[in-house]
């Protein structure tokens with residue numbers, strides 16, 4: 001209990017700073033030319049992996065609160081936005097550096113390579129979530145609609161993890177672990193203790209309000 005209180009005392013900017021550290025480390029790698037013989041692949045893969053890690057961390061917040069009574073809800077928006085930041089960088093590295101803005105090649109990839117089609121779908125699903133991750137949108141949409149809309153994240157994370165699994169032709173352990181985690185985190189929603197009827201959740205505090 002005391003431990004969970006300690007966690008919630010850190011200001012949100014600490015989470016943003018920690019979240020941007022891996023990106024800073026990659027920038028350092030670029031500047032010092034220490035990313036190895038294929039720096040574009042290293043950037044692309046690392047950014048994709050960080051995106052997935054933060055997406056999974058965001059999904060873990062509710063189960064942590066429900067099952068372990070660790071309340072990190074106040075960091076959820078920051079974690080979600082950090083995840084989106086990595087997805088956008090991942091996409092930028094792919095379009096600008098990997099494909100050098102060759103639109104035919106990019107459209108061809110999206111059309112012909114299932115893992116790219118799926119990655120793109122995950123990205124598109126995350127866009128409305130990132131756009132509405134602010135107090136104005138929560139007020140405008142209302143907590144119930146906002147919560148409903150943000151359930152899209154479950155599909156986006158599963159697609160993101162599937163995208164990783166389909167990258168390789170052989171079964172690799174790491175993507176399987178990520179995919180299993182994504183499925184378990186989404187499925188865990190089915191096993192929460194039932195809330196009292198006619199209550200809705202405030203997305204910022206996760207406190208329930210009687211309707």
Ligand code: HEM
Nearest residue numbers: 044045048049051052087091094116119120122123160164
């Ligand atoms: C939620 C969205 C996404 C997530 C979570 C994600 C995640 C990942 C991960 C984990 C990897 C592999 C990293 C590794 O091997 O260590 C990866 C690789 C890659 N992703 Fe994504 N990705 C997403 C969206 C996209 C999109 C939108 C595109 C392009 C349209 C894309 C293109 C690629 C490419 C080209 C690779 C590298 C493939 C290779 O190594 O040959 N991803 N992504």
